[in-house]
Amino acid sequence: MSKSVTIRVDEQLYTALRERAEGEGTTVTALITRAAQDAVRDPRLEGAAEVFRAFVADNADAFDAAFPEDAPARLDTAGRTAA
DSSP states (O other), X not given: OOOOOOOOOOHHHHHHHHHXXXXXXXXXXXXXXXXXXXXXXXXXXXXXXXXXXXXXXXXHHHHHHHSGGGOOOOBOTTSSBOO
């Protein structure tokens, strides 16, 4: 069940929110909701995806050697399967 929250913003901020929402193809409500979710996100998760990607990149060869039948195809920088 969702709860309604009412906030007051000045005209300039509302205009900026509306323009940003339109530019992203969303609504002001969705934009503010996303900002609120970001505000309460656990800070320990910040950067977690980058750390994980670096770990995988640094250890991919070892995983591939240990499990050669499960090794995924490598992609080049354009996202195509590398030869």
